[in-house]
Amino acid sequence: MLRLAPPLAIAILIGPIAFGLIATLLPAFGYFPALGGNSISVQPFLALFERPGLMRSVLISLSSGLVTTLVAISIVAIFVAGWSGTNAFRRMQHLVSPLLSVPHAAAAFGLAFLIAPSGWIIRIISPELTGFDRPPDLLILNDPNGFAMMAGLIVKEIPFLLLVILSALPQTNARQTTQITSALGYGRIAGFILGVWPAIYKQIRLAVFAVIAYATSVVDVAIILGPDSPAPLSPRLLGWMNSPDLALRFEASAGAVLQLGVTVAALFLWLVIEKAGSMIRCKFAMAGRRFTHDRIFKNAGIFSTGLAATVVFLGLTILALWSVAGFWSFPDALPDSFTMKSWLRSMPGLAKPLWNTVVTGLMATTIALIITLACLEQEARTGKTGGSRALLFIYLPLLVPQTGFVFGLQLFFLWLGLDATMVALVFVHLIFVLPYVFLSLSDPWRAWDVRYARISHGLGAGLNRTFWQVRLPMLARAAMIAFAVGFAVSIGQYLPTVLIGAGRLPTITSEAVALSSGGDRRIIGVYAFLQMILPFAGFILAGLIPAIMFRNRRDMRAA
Amino acid sequence: MKTSAIKSLAAVLALSLAATWNVRAAEPDPANWEQVLEKAKGQTVYWNAWGGSPRINDYIGWAAQTVKDRYGVTVEHVKVTDTANVVATVVAEKAAGKDSGGKVDLIWINGENFASMKRQNLLMTPGWADKLPNWQYVDVENKPTITVDFTIPTEGLEAPWGGAKLVFFYDTARTEKLPNSVKELTEWAKKNPGRFTYPQPPNFIGSTFLKQALTELATDPAKLLKPVVEEEFAEVSKPLFNLLDELHPNMWRKARAFPKNHVAMRQLMADKELDIIFAFNPSFASSAIANNELPDTVRSFVFSGGTLGNTHFVAVPYNATSKEGALVLANFLMSPEAQARKQDPNIWGDPTVLNISKMNAEDKARFASLELGIATLKPEQLGPMLPEPHPSWMNRIEKEWLRRYGVNN
Numbered sequence: 006m007l008r009l010a011p012p013l014a015i016a017i018l019i020g021p022i023a024f025g026l027i028a029t030l031l032p033a034f035g036y037f038p039a040l041g042g043n044s045i046s047v048q049p050f051l052a053l054f055e056r057p058g059l060m061r062s063v064l065i066s067l068s069s070g071l072v073t074t075l076v077a078i079s080i081v082a083i084f085v086a087g088w089s090g091t092n093a094f095r096r097m098q099h100l101v102s103p104l105l106s107v108p109h110a111a112a113a114f115g116l117a118f119l120i121a122p123s124g125w126i127i128r129i130i131s132p133e134l135t136g137f138d139r140p141p142d143l144l145i146l147n148d149p150n151g152f153a154m155m156a157g158l159i160v161k162e163i164p165f166l167l168l169v170i171l172s173a174l175p176q177t178n179a180r181q182t183t184q185i186t187s188a189l190g191y192g193r194i195a196g197f198i199l200g201v202w203p204a205i206y207k208q209i210r211l212a213v214f215a216v217i218a219y220a221t222s223v224v225d226v227a228i229i230l231g232p233d234s235p236a237p238l239s240p241r242l243l244g245w246m247n248s249p250d251l252a253l254r255f256e257a258s259a260g261a262v263l264q265l266g267v268t269v270a271a272l273f274l275w276l277v278i279e280k281a282g283s284m285i286r287c288k289f290a291m292a293g294r295r296f297t298h299d300r301i302f303k304n305a306g307i308f309s310t311g312l313a314a315t316v317v318f319l320g321l322t323i324l325a326l327w328s329v330a331g332f333w334s335f336p337d338a339l340p341d342s343f344t345m346k347s348w349l350r351s352m353p354g355l356a357k358p359l360w361n362t363v364v365t366g367l368m369a370t371t372i373a374l375i376i377t378l379a380c381l382e383q384e385a386r387t388g389k390t391g392g393s394r395a396l397l398f399i400y401l402p403l404l405v406p407q408t409g410f411v412f413g414l415q416l417f418f419l420w421l422g423l424d425a426t427m428v429a430l431v432f433v434h435l436i437f438v439l440p441y442v443f444l445s446l447s448d449p450w451r452a453w454d455v456r457y458a459r460i461s462h463g464l465g466a467g468l469n470r471t472f473w474q475v476r477l478p479m480l481a482r483a484a485m486i487a488f489a490v491g492f493a494v495s496i497g498q499y500l501p502t503v504l505i506g507a508g509r510l511p512t513i514t515s516e517a518v519a520l521s522s523g524g525d526r527r528i529i530g531v532y533a534f535l536q537m538i539l540p541f542a543g544f545i546l547a548g549l550i551p552a553i554m555f556r557n558r559r560d561m562r563a564a
Numbered sequence: 565m566k567t568s569a570i571k572s573l574a575a576v577l578a579l580s581l582a583a584t585w586n587v588r589a590a591e592p593d594p595a596n597w598e599q600v601l602e603k604a605k606g607q608t609v610y611w612n613a614w615g616g617s618p619r620i621n622d623y624i625g626w627a628a629q630t631v632k633d634r635y636g637v638t639v640e641h642v643k644v645t646d647t648a649n650v651v652a653t654v655v656a657e658k659a660a661g662k663d664s665g666g667k668v669d670l671i672w673i674n675g676e677n678f679a680s681m682k683r684q685n686l687l688m689t690p691g692w693a694d695k696l697p698n699w700q701y702v703d704v705e706n707k708p709t710i711t712v713d714f715t716i717p718t719e720g721l722e723a724p725w726g727g728a729k730l731v732f733f734y735d736t737a738r739t740e741k742l743p744n745s746v747k748e749l750t751e752w753a754k755k756n757p758g759r760f761t762y763p764q765p766p767n768f769i770g771s772t773f774l775k776q777a778l779t780e781l782a783t784d785p786a787k788l789l790k791p792v793v794e795e796e797f798a799e800v801s802k803p804l805f806n807l808l809d810e811l812h813p814n815m816w817r818k819a820r821a822f823p824k825n826h827v828a829m830r831q832l833m834a835d836k837e838l839d840i841i842f843a844f845n846p847s848f849a850s851s852a853i854a855n856n857e858l859p860d861t862v863r864s865f866v867f868s869g870g871t872l873g874n875t876h877f878v879a880v881p882y883n884a885t886s887k888e889g890a891l892v893l894a895n896f897l898m899s900p901e902a903q904a905r906k907q908d909p910n911i912w913g914d915p916t917v918l919n920i921s922k923m924n925a926e927d928k929a930r931f932a933s934l935e936l937g938i939a940t941l942k943p944e945q946l947g948p949m950l951p952e953p954h955p956s957w958m959n960r961i962e963k964e965w966l967r968r969y970g971v972n973n
Contacts, residue, residue, distance in 0.1 A: 040659055058971030123835035139836040142758035147821045233764060233821060235971050247649040332856040335836045344856070350618055353625050419660070425667065507653075507667070508642045509610070519615060519645055524828030525857070528618045 010379030025410030058235035070221030086197035108497035115320020222406030328530030493540035607889035615643020691720020764822035847913025850937025870948030
């Protein structure tokens with residue numbers, strides 16, 4: 006049984022992507038008999054390239070992917086280089102970690118409420134500092150260049166990259182290396198970047214690629230913060246896919262292929278950036294400059310990281326405030342009155358999306374956790390880890406743009422007669438939940454001291470008993486955290502939910518993004534607040550359950 | 565090996581999508597209402613309706629609950645952002661040969677989407693709306709838009725649900741001199757730059773503004789009631805686009821960004837970003853004031869030359885799964901009770917399609933007790949109603965708009 010776990014996991018990770026890609030490629034080249042496309046042609050691409058502003062959409066997608074990643078990774082790298090091992094670092098780590106669980110859409114709403122011309126930042130300094138008694142007519146949100154969208158992505162990718170680096174850090178000799186570099190007279194940042202960074206970057210490279218793939222093809226954040234005229238490529242594709250003109254399906258599929266191309270191009274450009282970065286690093290290393298005066302960079306690193314965290318937290322607070330606001334005129338910093346009206350009004354409509362969100366999340370994550378445990382146990386028993394190839398498989402759903410294969414997957418489910426069913430929705434969430442559950446559980450699982458198992462075997466317990474009575478209880482906390490991570494990932498899914506759920510299975514996230522077009526801040530506040538509170542609840546439970554389970558086991562308590 | 569795998573997958577996909585289900589149930593007969601009620605019991609109606617306004621969603625939720633309690637019909641509100649997507653779903657089902665058991669049972673619809681579904685035979689036939697029990701109250705005599713939807717005869721293929729009239733709103737605390745036509749509005753915008761905008765077409769309120777301007781500026785309005793003649797399009801639409809070229813530099817964000825719909829414009833007015841907004845619902849502002857969404861100094865106005873008006877409907881796709889249930893719901897939505905509740909500005913504030921004089925005393929009282937709300941114009945103050953152009957104009961204008969303004973700089 007256990008032997009089947011790794012192939013099953015690989016099938017779940019690769020199968021849907023393969024099917025989805027094929028079912029996207031065929032209509033992209035004009036083959037889709039149900040719509041009268043019986044022969045292979047490039048017509049869909051010709052039609053696609055006649056779209057006004059297509060090149061611009063492509064450029065926005067490409068540039069936002071690269072800029073987002075470059076800015077986020079630079080901030081995180083400088084922060085880690087300048088501060089790792091300090092108390093300030095640990096405090097910041099605690100501040101930033103919970104942000105990982107906040108869905109992208111909720112963070113984007115929070116940012117929008119904060120930085121809009123009528124947003125909270127301008128409110129708090131008006132009219133005293135600005136003289137504004139009315140919001141300035143500034144194009145901040147939905148700006149044509151996509152800066153607001155990039156900002157929204159950056160504040161969310163910083164926590165992700167920081168946590169990825171934190172998990173890579175123990176596998177490097179960071180401490181010794183920086184001791185040597187500082188003994189050699191290097192500044193903190195320079196020493197870290199020259200000595201430790203290459204070892205870290207090698208481990209986090211796939212995660213960086215995932216950030217690029219995500220940022221080049223994001224839909225929900227683009228709808229909330231991104232430009233409209235024209236929009237980036239992926240949200241435009243979604244529009245064509247849903248158009249009443251079915252001939253557009255061919256064009257949308259061609260667009261999905263183009264999106265794949267854009268992401269691949271971004272990855273290639275990133276390889277160039279990597280090369281350039283490493284050349285610059287070598288040059289500095291050879292030049293031997295010590296960069297001892299790096300205080301400005303150090304401060305900039307912690308300031309930027311802290312700013313990103315503060316922006317998200319403050320944005321979420323403003324969201325919550327709007328959900329209970331009475332009339333709230335500009336430039337008042339607080340509403341005239343508070344009322345539960347928005348919540349009461351939303352209550353009847355909330356039940357179904359809430360149910361769908363929780364059930365889908367729990368089911369997808371439970372399945373993901375079982376598969377992950379089975380794979381890891383199989384790995385422990387056979388000693389085969391699958392190596393870097395396996396890691397690539399795990400990252401695959403995060404590296405292929407969702408718009409690139411979920412369209413095709415929708416057709417595939419239609420064929421199975423499973424479109425708009427819970428089974429299909431759970432399955433498509435599983436594709437994206439599994440990698441995160443696996444990644445967050447595999448490290449603590451592998452780090453477990455195998456001597457416990459030897460003792461257990463020595464006492465006569467078999468493999469299964471050792472698993473159930475020793476290893477799993479000892480790793481229960483890690484398993485619960487992996488579960489909470491997976492649950493948070495499921496809650497954040499937008500595109501798979503709207504496409505596979507076909508409007509029949511709304512979740513909190515799909516409803517929140519649908520409401521964004523209405524711009525009713527109070528109701529958006531309600532939905533986005535729930536979006537943020539559900540993953541938090543998951544993490545709190547993940548902490549509580551082991552604490553209760555092991556309340557009389559001193560050494561099993563949290564460190 | 566690889567190509568054969570792709571081929572066989574393609575074949576499977578093709579086969580499955582082309583497969584047809586030819587079993588079609590007999591159409592329900594609204595004349596035999598008892599039987600419709602009987603069959604409707606226990607059905608689930610998937611009602612695809614625009615879901616961007618919480619207040620409308622609440623009203624739909626109320627209707628769903630009432631129909632469930634009284635007739636045992638479960639109603640699920642599928643919240644859509646654009647009705648065109650629902651049409652797309654039905655088109656896709658027809659293309660896949662799914663002639664029964666469709667995903668959509670009832671659609672909130674009018675105008676170009678109705679025209680498109682009617683043209684493609686995607687609606688349940690024969691006409692049924694005028695055979696529903698509550699049709700007796702419908703104001704066919706005084707509201708021509710009930711039987712002719714954007715110049716297309718409805719023929720009972722859709723049941724009227726509510727009225728719409730383009731009305732503008734302003735804040736008395738900030739604005740005094742009001743424009744009385746789109747031309748004057750353009751002049752007003754020059755003096756008040758950045759304080760007017762319209763939702764980005766193809767949002768239907770945004771497109772409505774374009775049609776209002778098109779109708780007002782047309783030298784020969786009769787041409788608009790017929791399908792677009794491509795050779796004449798440039799000439800007929802020229803005044804409209806000249807006006808937009810003049811208006812855009814003085815619009816909100818210099819027309820480099822647009823709000824997504826009229827609800828977003830309401831938020832912008834509450835934030836004091838906009839001074840004049842508009843909606844397709846005369847009591848839009850009163851409802852918003854009642855819900856703390858606009859200050860209580862906001863009032864309504866219309867152009868003396870008239871503004872566009874129309875009726876919105878519900879329709880049943882030809883392949884709906886729960887046709888009887890859909891009819892029961894459509895009939896309930898036309899009842900004096902449901903219509904009076906809908907017209908209440910505290911609930912929604914959507915004008916009724918019924919003729920109050922046709923009702924009994926109890927139902928008349930429901931309407932008599934309604935307060936219009938402080939910001940709502942009385943029916944006689946709403947001004948003349950301009951007819952909607954033929955739906956082909958909307959499509960053509962939207963396309964041209966996208967070509968000209970869809971891509972900035």
